[in-house]
Amino acid sequence: MSWFSKKTKPDAGDDEVLLQSYRQSGDLAVLGQLYEQYMPLVYGVCLKYLQDEEQSKDAVMQIFEELIIKINRHEVKQFRGWLYVLSRNFCLMQLRANKKTETLSVDDVMEFPFVLHPDDESDNEASIQQLEKCMQQLSPQQQQSIDLFYIKEKCYREVAELTGYTLNEVKSYIQNGKRNLKICLESNRER
Template sequence: MKFFTKPVKPEDNADEQLLNSYRATRDLKVLGKLYERYMPLVYGVGLKYLKDEELAQDAVMTIFEELTQKVHQHEIKQFRPWLYVLSRNHCLMQLRTGKKLETVTLDEFVEFSPVLHPDTNDREEAMQALERCLDKLTPAQKQSVKLFYLDEKCYKEVADATGFTMNEVKSHIQNGKRNLKICLEKNSER
């Protein structure tokens, strides 16, 4: 019986050798040599997600710093795809933590743009409508939604803060967001 496996490329072996060498010696020049091969990939991922050249360049440098620790913490079978996922996750976290409350529009918050006072740009009126609708959520939904969107916590942080399971947190956020949308639609019809 013959088993088919993905062919091993020469650079895969070289990546593995450099990775093992860095793990053994912690020589940053070795890690730098490995990372240098994939800097264009990391930069491209940064541009794709962050949509800004300077932020993408910053991501390339920050991800290298992260690598110095993460390569010791993870079992890496193939460096290139692993680095891609690490880069993507880094960029997504940058987007998430980079959003400040004042730059997140209420439309983005509930992902339903026609709902919020389509005839006015009165931010104060929209904020009051949102606050009224937040008060109509169940306590668990309100707490989860506020922590997730307004305090910019990740699911795990919300779970830690509330004592809810991850699935409960996701459910409370999803249902709370849906209920906010419904409430805001009703308010805009008045």
Template sequence: MSWFSKNIKPDTVDDDALLQRYRQTGDLSVLGQLYQQYMPLVYGVCLKYLQDEEQSKDAVMQIFEELITKIHKHDVKQFRSWLFVLSRNFCLMQLRANKKNQTLSIDEVMEFPFVLHHNDDDDAMDNEAGIQQLEKCMQQLSPQQKQSVDLFYIKEKCYKEVADITGYTLNEVKSYIQNGKRNLKICLENSREQ
């Protein structure tokens, strides 16, 4: 489709005017006009994360549908930046949903060589010691790190959901997850050397 390859330089003044007009009138054609300028950007984000052209085209349309409701719930200061984050989060949620039915190796999300969920009983038994060690290392994290890591990696919440659940700021959540991940890696490496 030609609109995926358009090279348009959107004007933020027009963005604000269109956004304001959509909020006042609820006219979807106004929102469509605003969104159309950014379809190449949204498609690029989707393609980067989903790595599939057809899925990415579908995602561009689904993100527009999400936009219809989400734009009323958020105080959007810079539409382009906000839309970028919305698109990225949409793609991450798609990937996460697709992964739920697959074997999830902690190696894929946290760089540790232990499998969290596995269907094969023999392999699961082989990894039991690794899982127990991971649980032991989780206990050694600070309460904030433990809670943030658990919500993000095990319960598969996004940063914002973790912040909403815990009451921590977004920056604190990112810091707790990053530091918790690093501390877990150190703990697991030390336990393997013993």
């Protein structure tokens, strides 16, 4: 397909004009024109993370579908950078979803090292049970925020909307909850 080849470098000024035009008209052809300029970038990001050509091509199309939904929800100051982050996050979610179909380790969920013997399924189950015990020791706000953010894969803003907490409170609950979980898990591991 021709959209995987490098074209001329997109102009940020043109991006703003096309984005404004799309927001006013809602015309998907305009958004498509804007996105088409960045398809090589999006494909490159997908290939870097997914490491599979066919899966990356599919992801480029799925990211456009996600773009249609998210572009009106967010204030986009620089389209290229925003699209890069959207693409990267999409790929990370894909990888996370793929891992969930395999074995789920505490390290995958919480993004910090705590796997006793990742090859031993009974130890993996023990790690998950320990994580659940430590989750119960968190404040209700931390529990809810961490569950929505890490397990249900909501973004900060979605967690804030679902819980009624401010964005800063959500960030604080997640950061402190993650730290408290790490302390709890490490202290139990040393026993």
